[in-house]
Amino acid sequence: MSEINEHGTVIPIVQEFATVSTREVETDRVSVRTVVEEKPTDVVARLAREELLVERRKVEREVAVAPAPYEDGDTLIVSVVEERLIVEKRLFVIEELVVRRVAHVDDVHIPTTLKTMHAVVEQDSAQP
Structure with missing residues (x-):
């Protein structure tokens, strides 16, 4: 609207301003x-294990003192000893028992007495 003056x-002069605002609206859930x-x-794993192998060797050797265990490389040597009485006795077989x-x-x-059970089925004559 315009005015008239002297x-x-x-x-x-008018100026417009735009403002934008937002609001939450639930549209879906x-x-x-x-x-x-x-x-x-499958899980692959490398497991290490060691195994001991025991070998028995027959040794007939006289010693004055029992030898201590010792290692030869990666091998352990353990001596097994026994005491022996050296006496001049001899055994003779004088008799054998054969069983x-x-x-x-x-x-x-x-x-003895044996018992046997039997079943007897009879029809009741009072019934028509």
């Missing part, structure tokens, strides 16, 4: 869940 026509998936798999097992089967008669 200087002429006055036209107001979702639910979230977790799922655990299991997959069988044999002999099996016998004999028939025996044992008097």
Whole structure:
């Protein structure tokens, strides 16, 4: 709207400003869940193990003192000793006992009583 005054026509100058605002509006809903998936798999692992091998060696050697265990490289040597009495005795076999097992089967008669049960089914004559 314009005004007229002594200087002429006055036209107001108007300026418009735009403002933008936001608001939350629920448009949809979702639910979230977790799922655990299991997959069988093979795990490769390197396992180290050691094994002891024992070898028995026959040794007939006379010693004055029992030898202590010792190592030869990666091998452990343990001596097993026994004391022996050296006396001049000798054994003689003077008799042998021969023992044999002999099996016998004999028939025996044992008097006894045996019982047998039988079922008897009868129809009741009073019934039509």
